[in-house]
Amino acid sequence: AQSVAQPEDQVNVAEGNPLTVKCTYSVSGNPYLFWYVQYPNRGLQFLLKYITGDNLVKGSYGFEAEFNKSQTSFHLKKPSALVSDSALYFCAVRVLPYGNNRLAFGKGNQVVVIP
Amino acid sequence: NAGVMQNPRHLVRRRGQEARLRCSPMKGHSHVYWYRQLPEEGLKFMVYLQKENIIDESGMPKERFSAEFPKEGPSILRIQQVVRGDSAAYFCASSPPNNQETQYFGPGTRLLVL
Numbered sequence: 001a002q003s004v005a006q007p008e009d010q011v012n013v014a015e016g017n018p019l020t021v022k023c024t025y026s027v028s029g030n031p032y033l034f035w036y037v038q039y040p041n042r043g044l045q046f047l048l049k050y051i052t053g054d055n056l057v058k059g060s061y062g063f064e065a066e067f068n069k070s071q072t073s074f075h076l077k078k079p080s081a082l083v084s085d086s087a088l089y090f091c092a093v094r095v096l097p098y099g100n101n102r103l104a105f106g107k108g109n110q111v112v113v114i115p
Numbered sequence: 116n117a118g119v120m121q122n123p124r125h126l127v128r129r130r131g132q133e134a135r136l137r138c139s140p141m142k143g144h145s146h147v148y149w150y151r152q153l154p155e156e157g158l159k160f161m162v163y164l165q166k167e168n169i170i171d172e173s174g175m176p177k178e179r180f181s182a183e184f185p186k187e188g189p190s191i192l193r194i195q196q197v198v199r200g201d202s203a204a205y206f207c208a209s210s211p212p213n214n215q216e217t218q219y220f221g222p223g224t225r226l227l228v229l
Binding site: 090102 | 216221222
């Protein structure tokens with residue numbers, strides 16, 4: 001079954017330092033991978049996606065993610081974290097090929113950016 | 116262009132009552148997805164609908180839960196005879212017919228069953 005794993009529960013980083021949120025995937029075939037961010041009591045906001053093409057994907061709010069096929073990873077990165085980046089981050093994968101677009105989510109990573 | 120709208124934002128029900136959650140997709144979006152988020156967990160897929168059709172309901176509990184997306188009006192997720200374990204945040208997402216990969220989420224309905 002298509003799935004993603006987010007191995008860390010919480011990521012703490014000082015403001016201004018690089019931020020990395022890890023995600024590994026398990027799929028058959030070519031993966032469609034996504035990152036979403038959730039602020040308290042809010043819905044999920046789309047950050048970026050990898051479908052095909054360049055392994056480095058740039059998204060909203062200065063975030064980017066690198067697709068690594070050999071390591072089956074899709075880590076989210078930001079060069080310089082802001083306090084406002086503190087939120088819950090979800091990695092997701094599309095479950096089935098064409099015709100069904102439902103997503104399977106990881107358990108989420110709480111990111112805390114320390115001023 | 117308004118985003119995905121969900122109402123109510125908060126819903127309190129007593130055990131045995133019915134809960135009706137509404138979702139209005141973004142303008143021009145014809146695909147709707149419902150997900151449930153239990154406390155301290157990620158989102159779990161429930162059902163995928165297009166106008167007047169249920170495409171995939173493999174994530175829906177077999178009893179008490181139903182969903183519809185009529186030709187006119189919002190999508191409805193209905194939970195009959197609610198139990199405490201139904202307490203969760205229910206999120207709706209929508210996508211347009213020509214770009215189905217990206218789903219746009221609403222703010223969610225937080226259901227509390229007393």
